[in-house]
Amino acid sequence: MGSRKRISNEKIQEANKSIAFAKLNNVPTSPRKMRLVADIIRGEEVQKALAILKFSKQHASDRLEKLLLSAIANWQAKNEDADVEEAGLFVKTITVDSARQLKRIRTAPQGRAHRIRKRSNHVTIVLGTKEDKVKAEDKK
Structure with missing residues (x-):
């Protein structure tokens, strides 16, 4: 790895140390169904x-x-002395990306076959505090 890439990678890792997030991979639910629920809690306390x-x-x-409980636990691990209620944690971002698809065959009439795609997804939750919200509003 070149020095330029290493330096930028170190900056990204330093930025991620201050962020509390949790990631769930290969959830056997279609991304569309997961996004319906994720949209409800985006931006909420x-x-x-x-x-x-x-x-x-x-x-x-x-x-x-x-x-979400895992993301809260990750935030508490980084901020041991802080309290969750006083920090004013909220769901800063939540992303649902599609993952692998299992392709299966279902029999159809007259000797044909139909393909069934069993979808799965990846979910990432990033938590923010009141201070982050105020900083974001000041930039606007």
């Missing part, structure tokens, strides 16, 4: 987002709730 996910009927909300 952490406690409100947990309540929304807990009482949501969608199957994807269970996995997102667990992922």
Whole structure:
């Protein structure tokens, strides 16, 4: 690896050390179904987002709730002396990307076959604090 790439990679790693995030790979749910739930909690405070996910009927909300709790735990590990309620954590960004597809065959009439695509996705949650929100609004 060249020195220029190494230096930029080190900058990215330093920036990621201050960010609390959690990532879930290869979730066997279609990305569209997961995005419907993710759009509901984007930008919400952490406690409100947990309540929304807990009482949501969608199957994807269970996995997102667990992922959000993991992101909170990651934030607490980096900020041991800080309190979650006082920090004012909120869901800064949440992205749902498509992952691998399992391709299966279903029989069809007259000797034909139809392809079934069993989709999966990757989910990433990044948490922010009140201070981050204020800084973002000041830049605008």
